[in-house]
Amino acid sequence: GAGVSQSPSNKVTEKGKDVELRCDPISGHTALYWYRQSLGQGLEFLIYFQGNSAPDKSGLPSDRFSAERTGGSVSTLTIQRTQQEDSAVYLCASSFGTGGNQPQHFGDGTRLSIL
Amino acid sequence: SQQGEEDPQALSIQEGENATMNCSYKTSINNLQWYRQNSGRGLVHLILIRSNEREKHSGRLRVTLDTSKKSSSLLITASRAADTASYFCATAGWGGFKTIFGAGTRLFVKA
Numbered sequence: 001g002a003g004v005s006q007s008p009s010n011k012v013t014e015k016g017k018d019v020e021l022r023c024d025p026i027s028g029h030t031a032l033y034w035y036r037q038s039l040g041q042g043l044e045f046l047i048y049f050q051g052n053s054a055p056d057k058s059g060l061p062s063d064r065f066s067a068e069r070t071g072g073s074v075s076t077l078t079i080q081r082t083q084q085e086d087s088a089v090y091l092c093a094s095s096f097g098t099g100g101n102q103p104q105h106f107g108d109g110t111r112l113s114i115l
Numbered sequence: 116s117q118q119g120e121e122d123p124q125a126l127s128i129q130e131g132e133n134a135t136m137n138c139s140y141k142t143s144i145n146n147l148q149w150y151r152q153n154s155g156r157g158l159v160h161l162i163l164i165r166s167n168e169r170e171k172h173s174g175r176l177r178v179t180l181d182t183s184k185k186s187s188s189l190l191i192t193a194s195r196a197a198d199t200a201s202y203f204c205a206t207a208g209w210g211g212f213k214t215i216f217g218a219g220t221r222l223f224v225k226a
Binding site for chain 1: 145146148155156157158159160163203205207208212213214215216217218219
């Protein structure tokens with residue numbers, strides 16, 4: 001596709017369940033980011049992948065959060081044993097090249113609601 | 116605390132007026148970017164200004180950067196109802212990838 005694609009667009013689940021969020025970046029983009037956005041707030045950095053380098057996981061809020069990127073393309077963000085405070089919009093972005101010098105292209109996010 | 120802080124938090128203007136949003140940051144930066152977000156959508160990149168630049172234009176957008184004051188402004192001229200959105204500044208440091216976003220300014224343009 002032409003842009004970053006995220007699925008599902010909405011996810012409602014019960015507290016304690018595991019969830020998987022998917023991101024398909026723009027073809028050829030080597031960098032991929034995950035952010036979390038609470039209602040009416042800015043973006044909280046979670047994790048970054050760049051090519052074959054080890055990801056920077058410094059923004060992950062707890063060990064319940066993990067992410068992987070297979071084949072340098074699709075990425076999955078997994079939240080285990082979800083809590084109500086995990087409710088937010090999870091945004092994925094990709095960019096061409098390294099560093100923070102390139103514009104990031106965002107998907108429309110996954111709105112996660114934990115009951 | 117977050118690197119970028121936007122001001123004001125919310126702005127309501129009439130169509131045709133200019134809108135100015137400000138961003139302040141705390142540490143040395145490589146570049147500063149402005150993004151726009153429509154309700155329920157992802158962010159869209161508007162403009163990137165590097166630390167050695169002072170002003171940049173793109174259509175109705177004008178961005179300034181004052182590294183001595185660690186601040187930037189985004190001016191939207193002749194605003195339209197379609198400009199209604201949240202606007203975020205984001206800063207990138209040196210030698211890294213991480214882009215830190217502020218909390219945003221919510222702009223409402225009344226037709």
